[in-house]
Amino acid sequence: MTPLRDRVQIVRADITTLDVDAIVNAANESLLGGGGVDGAIHRAAGPGLLAECRTLGGCPTGDAKITRGYALRAKHVIHTVGPVYRDGRSGESDLLARCYRRSLALAAAHGLASIAFPAISTGVFGYPFANASRVALQTTLTHLRENHAPREVHFVLYGESDYNTFLDLWADCTNQERE
Numbered sequence: 001m002t003p004l005r006d007r008v009q010i011v012r013a014d015i016t017t018l019d020v021d022a023i024v025n026a027a028n029e030s031l032l033g034g035g036g037v038d039g040a041i042h043r044a045a046g047p048g049l050l051a052e053c054r055t056l057g058g059c060p061t062g063d064a065k066i067t068r069g070y071a072l073r074a075k076h077v078i079h080t081v082g083p084v085y086r087d088g089r090s091g092e093s094d095l096l097a098r099c100y101r102r103s104l105a106l107a108a109a110h111g112l113a114s115i116a117f118p119a120i121s122t123g124v125f126g127y128p129f130a131n132a133s134r135v136a137l138q139t140t141l142t143h144l145r146e147n148h149a150p151r152e153v154h155f156v157l158y159g160e161s162d163y164n165t166f167l168d169l170w171a172d173c174t175n176q177e178r179e
Contacts, residue, residue: 004144005174008153012163015156016044021112022066022076023156024103026120029058029081031065036123046071053079062098066106076112078103082121085128093135096121100139108149116154119162133166137173 015023015037025041028034031053033042042049048070056079059065064080080103083095099120107115117136121127140153155170157163 004141007144007151008140008155008170010155010157010163010166010170012157012160014040014158015116015118016040016072018116018154018156019073020114020116020152020154021074021150022078022107022110022115023069023072023074024064024115024117024120025077025079026118026123026125027059027079027081029060031056031059031079037118041072041077044072045069045077049077062095062102064099064102064106066110074116076110078106078115080120082125082127085121085126088128088131092121092127093131096127096132096135097139100136101143104140104143104147104150104153108147112150114152114154115150116156118156118158119166122162129162130165130169133169137169141173 026037033039033050052067056065059079059081061081061083064078067077069075069077080099082099083092085092119132122129122132157166
């Protein structure tokens, strides 16, 4: 089996341009598009994505649903709804972890080899970036230890500061793996 470190890629890029089996959309509960990465994915995918999302009946916080990728390079979009950050004591970390678990499980159930995540809930939902990144990494590493699929997980960061912070947190996680 491939070592965990080799199954994770951390990139600074526009998630809508990646050639992977699925990109994850940090959506709102309606799944009908919005701002940030959600709006960018809907614009890049074209009107077919919105039309399919209208048939899904929304998505509760902490859950995920899958659609086709339409005009994206990615074959699929996995829509997940992260929590709005309140005070860190209102179940936000559990809901955020569930977003990652459900997205990874959907990818595995659909036989997808590669998935790309944005930093879920860190934009307008206000989740502190470093805290959200720790949840993302810990949840993903747990999944990868226990499952063969997906084979590759990409974390896609947009800004340089977020990218550097995520790399530092990844180094901490992989150092703990070796201990």
